[in-house]
Amino acid sequence: MIQTQNLPSESWFASWFDSPYYHILYKDRNYREAQIFMDTLTHYLNLPEKAKVLDLACGKGRHSIYLNQLGFNVIGADLSENSIIEANKNANDTLHFQVHDMREPFEDKFDAIFNLFTSFGYFENDDDNLKTLIAIKNSLSEYGFAMIDFMNVNQVIANLVPEEIKTVEGIDFHIKRYVTDNHIFKEIDFDDQGQSFHFTEKVKALTLDDFQEMMNEAGIYLLDVFGDYKLKKFHKVTSERLIMIFK
Numbered sequence: 001m002i003q004t005q006n007l008p009s010e011s012w013f014a015s016w017f018d019s020p021y022y023h024i025l026y027k028d029r030n031y032r033e034a035q036i037f038m039d040t041l042t043h044y045l046n047l048p049e050k051a052k053v054l055d056l057a058c059g060k061g062r063h064s065i066y067l068n069q070l071g072f073n074v075i076g077a078d079l080s081e082n083s084i085i086e087a088n089k090n091a092n093d094t095l096h097f098q099v100h101d102m103r104e105p106f107e108d109k110f111d112a113i114f115n116l117f118t119s120f121g122y123f124e125n126d127d128d129n130l131k132t133l134i135a136i137k138n139s140l141s142e143y144g145f146a147m148i149d150f151m152n153v154n155q156v157i158a159n160l161v162p163e164e165i166k167t168v169e170g171i172d173f174h175i176k177r178y179v180t181d182n183h184i185f186k187e188i189d190f191d192d193q194g195q196s197f198h199f200t201e202k203v204k205a206l207t208l209d210d211f212q213e214m215m216n217e218a219g220i221y222l223l224d225v226f227g228d229y230k231l232k233k234f235h236k237v238t239s240e241r242l243i244m245i246f247k
Contacts, residue, residue, distance in 0.1 A: 013122040016199045017080040023060065024168050025188070034116070035066050037149075037229035041114070042070060044231060045145050045245070050094075051111035054139065056102055057119030061087030067114075068095040075108070103131045109141040115148045121204035129204065133218045140247060145223070150242045152227065153205040156184065158237070179205065208234070208242055215246060222246045 016022050047053070051072050055064040058076030060083045068074045077100035078084055087097040100106070102115075103123075113136050121129060136146050157179055166173045176187040186201040204210075208225060215222050223246055226232060227239025234242065 013079070013201075016201065017059070017078075018082045019199070020082075021171070021190070021192070021197065021199070024171065025166065025173055027168060031062055033229055034063055038063060038066055038070065040229070040231055041147060042067070042072070042112075045112060045147075047072065047112055052108070052141070054106065054108075054110040054113040056113055056115045056136070058087065058097065059083050061090060061097055063114075063116060064095060064097070065090050068092070072112075075106075075110075077102070077106075103128055103135055105135040105138040108139070109144065110139055111141055111144045113139060113144070113146040115146070117149060118151045118203060120148055120150055121206050122202070123204075126204070129206070130214050130217060133214055133220060137218055137220050137247075145245055145247050148211070148244045148246075150206065150211075150244070151184075151203075152234075152236075152239045152242045153184065153207055154236055155238060155240060157205065160184075208236070208244075211242075211244060220246050 049071055053067050053072045053074045055061070055067060055074060055076040058064045058078045059080070061076045064074045064076030064087065073094045074096070076084075076087055076095075076097045078087070078097075079099065079101055081099050084097050084099050091097055115136070120132065123129060123132075140146060160177050160179070162178065163174075163176050166175060171190050171192050174189040176185075178185050182205050184203050184205050188197075188199045188201070190197055212222060222244060224244075225234045226241070226243040226245075227234035228241050228243075231243070232239075
């Protein structure tokens with residue numbers, strides 16, 4: 001029997017990120033580059049020894065684990081229960097994981113909050129993006145810093161690959177990308193074990209100006225903006241990333 005998994009737009013991220021196929025498709029992400037980014041970022045922020053760090057939207061916790069190895073007291077939080085179950089296999093006295101909706105603040109206060117790899121802008125309601133920023137702000141300690149690592153939408157849209165097939169672990173992922181209604185969409189279709197699957201990724205095409213507007217409304221102070229993982233200057237047209245440090 002052929003089954004199609006078609007997700008309602010308001011919950012695509014909850015279902016897709018909980019799927020094992022999400023982790024298969026993105027298994028080749030450059031985690032060494034991410035570790036170097038963590039080294040550079042924590043050095044730049046001059047975080048104190050044993051600082052309390054939140055990895056917000058941590059997935060299976062790979063970066064939480066590395067931050068913990070750097071000597072920080074880390075909490076990894078994610079909406080995906082399956083990811084947190086997997087991440088919890090690595091928990092210890094100074095590394096903890098929990099299921100958490102980023103729109104809600106934490107009771108704990110953190111010296112640093114990191115939101116990595118465009119783990120923002122998923123929500124159907126734009127107000128939820130502002131709500132997330134406010135939750136981050138309210139979860140920071142008095143001297144804490146937050147960081148959002150987002151795509152540079154200008155560069156992404158200019159270089160968008162409309163269609164491609166990516167084969168991972170014998171599965172042919174048919175990927176289509178397009179921009180509609182100020183959102184970047186990725187349609188993902190594939191067959192596996194006699195079933196057909198369809199997932200949709202949808203991310204708000206937020207620019208630096210959009211973030212600044214939301215941050216002003218949230219009472220957040222934007223301290224620095226960078227364009228890549230080496231913390232080089234942000235260029236609106238050419239930078240691959242939009243990395244924002246704020247408090």
